[in-house]
Amino acid sequence: MVMSFNLIRTLIGLEILIKVATLFIVLAGHVTGNTALAQALVVTLIVIEVVVMVVAGGLVLCIYRSNRTINANELVNRKG
């Protein structure tokens, strides 16, 4: 999904990747018994995830406003 030409689908694929990383951090914390540190790291990761998604969403909107498309294939073919 990250390889999709649709920019929003790319963001959704990135979201899934981050969730898998979150799951592995929680799993590692559960296995080692250090759930407090794992939760602290997950909270940090979620905050960063939200900020990245908000800025990326704003970028997609700006790209759509200037190019009237969110297809990355069409954006590459533009000159300038």
Place this chain on the structure above:
Amino acid sequence: MLLMAIVWTVMTPRLLRSVVGLAAVSVILSMIMFYMDSPLAAVFELSVCAGLIPVIFFTTISFTQRVGQEELIERKKIIFRQYVYLPIILAVVAVVMLLSKPVVDFVFPTAPVVQDVRKVLWDDRHLDLLGQIIIILAGALGIVALFKETKK
């Protein structure tokens, strides 16, 4: 169940359904986190990732172009071509994992003393909190810069 939700999110041709699938993935993940004795992370995941982020995606999708019927049919064909072998591959991997015996016996270490999450977050990981504040400020400034109206 998490895998099924992820596969559905990836394979569905409609964007809105993908976002709903993403929210479902977040809900299932938060349930897994509750089960793994991580309630704070589960609450954050449920409230932020299952609530706020789908709203951001819905807002972004609502401001972008509506997909036509022909493009939707074309997209369904592309998805079918890309993912037709996925169930077969998953079934083969599951059979191989069930039939093969583990080479290494994983010995999990004994659990250390359980610490309070708040103590770890505020005392041990205070630099992480500073980083979060800086990133939030950077994100807010970035959004302001992106949507700033230029004087003509």
